[in-house]
Amino acid sequence: MVELERILKTFTELVSIPCPSGDEKKEADLITKKLQALGVQVKVDQAGANGISTTGNVWGFLPGNVPGAKKVLFEAHMDSVAPTTGTKVIRKDGVLYSDGTTTLGGDDKVGIASVLEALQIIKDEQIPHGDVQFLFAIGEETGSYGIRYLDPSWLKSDFGYCLDCGGSAGEIFNYSPQAYRVTYTVTGKAAHAGEEPEKGINAIMLATKGLSKLPWYGRKDAMTTLSIGLIKGGKASNIVADECEFVIDMRCPDVQKLDALRDATTKLIEQEVTAGGGKLKVNCTLSGPAVFVKEDEPVANLAAAAAKAEGFPVQFKFTGGLSDANFLCGYGLPTLNLATGMDKIHTTFEQLKEKDLVNTARWILAIIREAAKK
Numbered sequence: 001m002v003e004l005e006r007i008l009k010t011f012t013e014l015v016s017i018p019c020p021s022g023d024e025k026k027e028a029d030l031i032t033k034k035l036q037a038l039g040v041q042v043k044v045d046q047a048g049a050n051g052i053s054t055t056g057n058v059w060g061f062l063p064g065n066v067p068g069a070k071k072v073l074f075e076a077h078m079d080s081v082a083p084t085t086g087t088k089v090i091r092k093d094g095v096l097y098s099d100g101t102t103t104l105g106g107d108d109k110v111g112i113a114s115v116l117e118a119l120q121i122i123k124d125e126q127i128p129h130g131d132v133q134f135l136f137a138i139g140e141e142t143g144s145y146g147i148r149y150l151d152p153s154w155l156k157s158d159f160g161y162c163l164d165c166g167g168s169a170g171e172i173f174n175y176s177p178q179a180y181r182v183t184y185t186v187t188g189k190a191a192h193a194g195e196e197p198e199k200g201i202n203a204i205m206l207a208t209k210g211l212s213k214l215p216w217y218g219r220k221d222a223m224t225t226l227s228i229g230l231i232k233g234g235k236a237s238n239i240v241a242d243e244c245e246f247v248i249d250m251r252c253p254d255v256q257k258l259d260a261l262r263d264a265t266t267k268l269i270e271q272e273v274t275a276g277g278g279k280l281k282v283n284c285t286l287s288g289p290a291v292f293v294k295e296d297e298p299v300a301n302l303a304a305a306a307a308k309a310e311g312f313p314v315q316f317k318f319t320g321g322l323s324d325a326n327f328l329c330g331y332g333l334p335t336l337n338l339a340t341g342m343d344k345i346h347t348t349f350e351q352l353k354e355k356d357l358v359n360t361a362r363w364i365l366a367i368i369r370e371a372a373k374k
Contacts, residue, residue, distance in 0.1 A: 002117055002361045004354060010034075011096075011113040011357060015087040015105035021079040021142040025054035028078060031112060031136055035060045038119045040134070047149040053138040057146045059154060060134035062119070069130025070302065070371040073160035073333070074364060075324055076111025077140030081346045096352045104350035106342040111163030112136055114340070114360035121365055128372045133157045140164070140324055144288065147327040155328075159299035160335040161367065162325035167339030169359035170312030172303050173319045174295065174336050176326060177223060177251040178258055179287035184269060186210070186233075187279040190242035200240025204233045206278040207244040210269035224252040225320060226261065251320060253290045288326035291335075299334040306366035312359065338363065 019027040028044065035042045035058070045056040058078070064071075081103055088099045098104045115134055122129060133156055139145030165173050186207045191200025211228060219225050226248060233244030248265065252258040266282055273280045293300055295316050304314045319337065328335040341356020 002121065002358050002365075004358055006120070007113055007117040007357055007361055008354065010116050011109055012089045014109040014113055015080075015089060018085050019078055019080055020082055020084050021139050022052065023054045024078040024138045028055040028058050028136070031058050031078070034116055035119075035134070038116070038123055040119065045150060045154065047146050048138050052145050052149065055138060057138055057150055058136040061156075062122075062129070062132040062134075064130035064132070066128045066130050066372040070159070070298070071131040071133065071157040072367060072371050073133040073135060073155065073157035074111075074115050074163060075135040075137065075160055075328065075335070076108045076115065076163045077137045077146065077324060078108075078112070079139060079141050080105045080107065080109070081141050083348070091354075094354050096354060096357075098348060098350065100348050103346065103348060104352060106350060106352040107345040108140070108164045108342075110340045110342055110352060110357055110360055114163065114357065114364055117361040118364040118368065122368065127365070127369065129368050130371050131156070132368060137324055144322070144324050144327050147324045152331045155331060155333050157333065160325075160328055160333050161303065162323050162328065162335055162337045163340050163360065163364075164323045164325070165319060165321070165337045165339050166342050166345070167317070168312070168341060168356065169310070169339060169363050170307040171315045171317055171339035172300065172307075172336055173339070174291070174293040174300055174316050175253060175318040176291040176322065176337070177253045177320060178255050178290035179249065179251040179322055180258065180262055181285050181287045182248045182250060182262060182266070183283045184246050184248070184266075185281040185283075186244045186273050187281070188242045188244075188277070189240070191240040193238045193240050197240055200242070201277045202240050203244040203278060204241045206273045206276045207231070207233065207246055209276065210272040211246070213268045213272055214265060223254075223318060223320070224257065224261065226250050226265070249287070253292060255290060288322040289330040291326050291329045293329070293334055293336055297334060299336055302367060302370050303336055303338065306363060306370045309370065310359070310362050310366050312363065
């Protein structure tokens with residue numbers, strides 16, 4: 001049985017440690033110590049090499065005692081968004097907050113704390129289970145770098161569950177978009193802005209003219225979005241800007257539709273840039289592959305059965321966000337993102353209901369129990 005005070009103590013300890021993306025070493029050391037105390041085999045990989053982080057991903061493995069059971073992986077990330085300088089948790093009316101000077105860190109310590117609680121119960125109550133793998137990743141908030149740089153041969157499970165989404169226990173996110181980060185670089189011609197501006201070609205103006213031709217931005221439909229998120233250019237106010245760079249985030253689960261959107265957007269921008277005498281360079285990178293797991297697949301059936309066993313209403317849902325689950329699916333491991341209750345994330349107003357922390361641990365434990373039946 002999940003013990004509220006115990007899981008709250010674990011959660012509070014986890015979020016008290018500064019763990020910005022790229023410097024998760026102290027958090028990794030704490031998690032490693034806790035996993036080993038629970039009898040879990042632990043390894044740290046080399047995903048953080050080359051300056052990506054001060055540590056690698058932390059992997060845990062609990063050998064099964066039920067032959068033939070499905071092998072399950074649970075994943076959560078260690079890093080938190082700034083400000084994360086050591087959170088002080090405030091409890092009020094069944095809800096957890098920070099003191100307002102940092103994020104709470106429920107994104108994603110709720111996943112880690114819930115796994116540790118489930119493991120404690122398995123140990124204390126000698127619960128039958130198959131092989132269970134755990135993966136606590138680095139660098140999720142800056143682009144899922146821990147998952148991008150892991151060695152896929154380390155994945156030894158039949159399917160996985162990412163514990164990194166808002167909502168209530170029972171909500172299963174089986175559908176999310178592919179995303180592109182498209183960087184446009186407009187090149188113009190520099191000139192003195194006061195002496196001879198007519199001899200220059202202003203790259204900033206060409207970029208804005210191109211963007212103004214876009215027929216829409218924000219949300220196009222329920223599953224398609226386009227956001228102009230970054231722009232920079234120019235060297236000084238008295239120089240006609242000879243370069244301007246802007247970045248567009250594009251998302252859609254239909255890859256053909258997403259490619260058509262990228263191409264149409266680029267064509268409109270390029271027409272304006274070249275008409276004004278400038279040049280356009282385009283660099284499109286994959287922010288994350290799409291996820292589409294059918295509701296009748298084993299990974300979905302297991303999560304739904306476990307939720308029902310705990311009395312959680314089951315809902316399959318689409319999310320426009322990306323998570324480590326996108327990349328795990330890209331490696332060929334069917335992975336669903338499960339709701340953990342995190343709310344108002346990436347702000348100092350972040351909060352988490354105590355019951356959601358408890359319910360996440362209950363759901364993890366129920367999935368392990370259900371997997372042992374198969």
